[in-house]
Amino acid sequence: MKFTIEKKLDGTLARAGEIVTKNGVIKTPAFVVVGTKATVKSLTSEQIRSLKAQVVLANTYHLYLQPGADIVEKAGGFGKFMDWHGPTMTDSGGFQAFSLGAAFGNNVSKVATGDAVSDVSATKGQLATVTDEGVTFKSHLNGDKHLFTPESSMLAQWKIGADMIFAFDECTSPSAPYEYQEKSLARTYAWAKRCIAAHEALDIDKKQALFGVVQGGRFQDLREKAARDLGALAASPEFPEGFDGYGIGGSFTKDDIGTAVGWVNTILPEDKPRHLLGIGEPIDLFEGVQAGCDLFDCVLPTRIGRHGTLFTHDGKIHIKNAQYVADFGPLEDGCTCYTCTHHTRAYIAHLFRADEMTAGTLASIHNIHFLLRLVEKIRESILNDTFLEYKKEFVEKYYKK
Numbered sequence: 001m002k003f004t005i006e007k008k009l010d011g012t013l014a015r016a017g018e019i020v021t022k023n024g025v026i027k028t029p030a031f032v033v034v035g036t037k038a039t040v041k042s043l044t045s046e047q048i049r050s051l052k053a054q055v056v057l058a059n060t061y062h063l064y065l066q067p068g069a070d071i072v073e074k075a076g077g078f079g080k081f082m083d084w085h086g087p088t089m090t091d092s093g094g095f096q097a098f099s100l101g102a103a104f105g106n107n108v109s110k111v112a113t114g115d116a117v118s119d120v121s122a123t124k125g126q127l128a129t130v131t132d133e134g135v136t137f138k139s140h141l142n143g144d145k146h147l148f149t150p151e152s153s154m155l156a157q158w159k160i161g162a163d164m165i166f167a168f169d170e171c172t173s174p175s176a177p178y179e180y181q182e183k184s185l186a187r188t189y190a191w192a193k194r195c196i197a198a199h200e201a202l203d204i205d206k207k208q209a210l211f212g213v214v215q216g217g218r219f220q221d222l223r224e225k226a227a228r229d230l231g232a233l234a235a236s237p238e239f240p241e242g243f244d245g246y247g248i249g250g251s252f253t254k255d256d257i258g259t260a261v262g263w264v265n266t267i268l269p270e271d272k273p274r275h276l277l278g279i280g281e282p283i284d285l286f287e288g289v290q291a292g293c294d295l296f297d298c299v300l301p302t303r304i305g306r307h308g309t310l311f312t313h314d315g316k317i318h319i320k321n322a323q324y325v326a327d328f329g330p331l332e333d334g335c336t337c338y339t340c341t342h343h344t345r346a347y348i349a350h351l352f353r354a355d356e357m358t359a360g361t362l363a364s365i366h367n368i369h370f371l372l373r374l375v376e377k378i379r380e381s382i383l384n385d386t387f388l389e390y391k392k393e394f395v396e397k398y399y400k401k
């Protein structure tokens with residue numbers, strides 16, 4: 001993998017560049033389409049290509065449990081398995097090991113503290129324990145017990161075979177206290193080094209790029225320490241090459257996302273790509289880009305699409321509302337996606353009301369198209385120095401109420 005910066009935007013941390021992988025080029029900033037189980041929910045791989053998606057991210061936890069990393073390896077990697085021939089990524093599986101294994105069915109959005117884990121687990125008879133060794137969890141599919149470690153995550157991701165993979169980290173809860181975040185960060189750092197060692201042993205031909213993950217919750221000093229420590233690995237005698245890129249993980253509040261990401265990106269090595277994990281609200285994409293991020297992934301467009309919520313430049317609309325039943329315009333005027341160039345709001349509203357499977361497909365096509373084109377326009381606006389104007393214009397229209 002090779003990353004080059006084409007243009008930096010003065011007065012911000014924003015940059016436009018490109019990542020070259022053995023399966024193709026990603027123009028950055030880029031929105032990464034999420035194909036959790038080696039499928040983008042309700043879309044064929046041909047439809048993903050038609051949307052001009054640049055890169056697909058699959059989920060290590062899900063593929064490890066089903067169909068198993070060995071099957072995906074035999075298929076030639078998850079890209080081949082799903083007939084996607086462009087660039088690919090996998091996450092480390094840590095977040096899902098907690099949220100689906102341990103906290104499944106419990107109201108826990110991001111990984112909680114050690115104590116909180118024990119509490120929810122005790123009430124549901126479930127168990128996930130985070131120790132220095134790794135995360136022990138029960139499968140959300142059949143209750144089987146598994147242990148994810150930095151080494152087993154690297155092995156699973158090696159078999160799943162994406163171009164870009166992530167180090168195994170502990171994703172902490174936004175409510176976790178400072179003391180826990182500090183302890184967790186030390187563990188994530190120790191795991192980062194174990195990941196590099198394990199991955200170097202597997203990938204002697206350097207087929208995969210390994211991204212380290214910056215945690216630290218909402219604490220500035222911890223975020224900065226994480227960025228410094230992970231960045232410094234590249235110059236360390238133990239791991240002279242360090243990481244190939246960085247993920248920024250964990251929870252943020254709505255208001256501080258740009259600030260918190262900026263703390264990290266002013267410290268991380270400038271010449272490596274940065275991926276803001278699991279973020280996809282339009283305003284967060286602008287803030288993330290402005291604060292120096294190059295890649296974003298999120299299930300948002302397909303998840304809200306399946307429930308009938310659609311992006312437009314005037315904000316989200318809910319197609320099941322009565323006002324669309326006899327509305328024969330497109331989902332959004334001027335949208336060039338397949339759905340808008342072939343179907344009406346009335347038709348999509350009908351499909352949702354009739355519980356037809358095509359409803360989710362057509363909604364997902366529009367929503368993914370919307371975010372892909374938005375990030376493309378953000379990239380163009382960096383290249384022609386109009387980013388801040390474009391951000392202002394978009395945000396005023398999208399969030400006006």
Ligand SMILES: [Zn+2]
Pocket residue numbers: 331332335336337338339340341365366369
């Ligand atoms: Zn459309």
